[in-house]
Amino acid sequence: MSPMDATAEFEQHRRFLRGLAYRMLASVAEAEDAVQDCWLRWRDVAHDDIASPRAFLAQTVTRLCLDRLTSAQMRREQYVGVWLPEPWIDDPDTAQAGADEALAMAQNLEIAFLLVLQRLTPAERAVFLLNEVFDWDFDAIAQVLDKSPAACRQLASRAKRQLAQASASAVGQADTPIRQRRLSPTRDAAQATRIASAFARALQLGDVQALADTLAQDVVFMADGGGKVNSVPYPLQGADKVAKVLTGFARLWQQAVGLVQPAWINAMPGAVFHGPDGQVIQTLTLDISEEGLVSGVYVMRNPDKLQHVLAAVITARGDQAA
Template identity: 45%
Template sequence: MSERDSIFEERRGAMTGLAYRMLGSRADAEDVVQDAWLRWRGVEAGEVSNPAGFLNRVVTRLCLDRLKSARARREVYVGEWLPEPVVDEDHQDLGEDLSVAFLLALERLTPLERAAFLLHDVFDAPFAEVAKTLGRSEAACRQLAARAREHVKAGKPRYRPSAEEEQRLTSAFLAAALGGDERVLRDILAQDVVMHADGGGVAKATINPVFGLEKAVRLLMGIKKKFPAPDDTVARLARINGAPGIVLSHAGVVFQTMGLEIADGRIVAVYTIRNPDKLARLNS
């Protein structure tokens, strides 16, 4: 492997992590990194004095281009949009701060706010480099990052459950949801729990988030009654975007993931992905 190839491979994980946070899609992130590879190969050896800065700049600009069409697609997206799940060891090369709540907070930012915040606060790029990437002044980039920081602060989980608590609550939720145990659901779900679901208009899923314990229990009991999991469904505990979760499969095909957010001994949010396009990576 040449030195230039080695430099790119050393940066691949960071670039994919940046692109995933920008786009919310692992598949799109990998496409962006592949495009960045082509740009990198087109640069003369010795022409780039700061490879990390150059590659971050290329990836960010490619992501900003993609976000223009992505925003248009999301305006007509059926139901709630959730980021593509990153399961188990898949997240290890992408860094920390992959929680769904954090990614949804990023989604509410403008593309430039998102880029400025990620480059500076997550990937430690100096504002001079951020300004060069975004074609804005350093002062403007500081303002973009500051505005983003305030919005993102609310999206970062403030509670870190222990491994034992995660295991206990995830196992209990899995058994209660599949078995229709209303009593256990009431014991483990928070009063203000929020149920999110993304079916993309392809798979059955709620169109809007469901808020509160009573509605969440009714939803889960209704799903158990009207749309039970197929016979011989295989369920396993997993890490989804760095948090506890569940992967459901049938005949070797993953048809659903459920990421859990836990706080103060209760499940405060459930993020269900049923859109097969967002599960395709798990079946490849």
């Protein structure tokens, strides 16, 4: 395989690798680093000796992620306040991918799901993602993790039990398959947009009751400032409480924000808030239940986790305008 062919082969799998790494690490920056390190290893191997480039690349990026998760866990233990995944600005190129790949890329990006995923061990997380999200069989996963298919099945079973228990405590439906719990952005994007518009309208007007009407009774509000900027240091729950807090914040945001830009973030409707100088100062993402209510409101204010957002938004706007 020539260097040009090797580059082209890698680019065919970049979206898949980036999506896998992000779900493993919940960090766009670290996912990009893992994919770049994967590329460097791919560039230097004897390509003709590799039977399945996709399996080799998946194995490489998964192992790179597993290595990173050890240090990430240590940082998490020292994190100040609420921890949230880095915002994933949805890729406008997704629509150009094949139908199966596009669906896989959109599934299980919701912040609520990524938070639940943190309960799994790194190996459980890898097996669950490869099997449930990307539809890999256990023989293929066994090669990626250098384990037996039986061991991978056991890891998957443990992961599903833990996720089912976590989801049941959140939504009270232990018998519902994990992948069916959240609104599908590919199937219900129009409905999600309508709900988000009603939420934004009530927030802009400062109408506490109208805002509460868009929220599930057990809605959760979480804000991540990383100890670097002001934010609520603990989760809030309940429609009335969250509506009152949000309308109060909205008045403060109007004074500090120069532009609010709608965006799809983690496969759900949200917004990017820019300061007067154009820099991104926060993102807001909604999680929307199958009942058509906002079940989660997530605000990212940690500047370290917003560094990639401006470039991603500019890219999305440019591609959509082209």
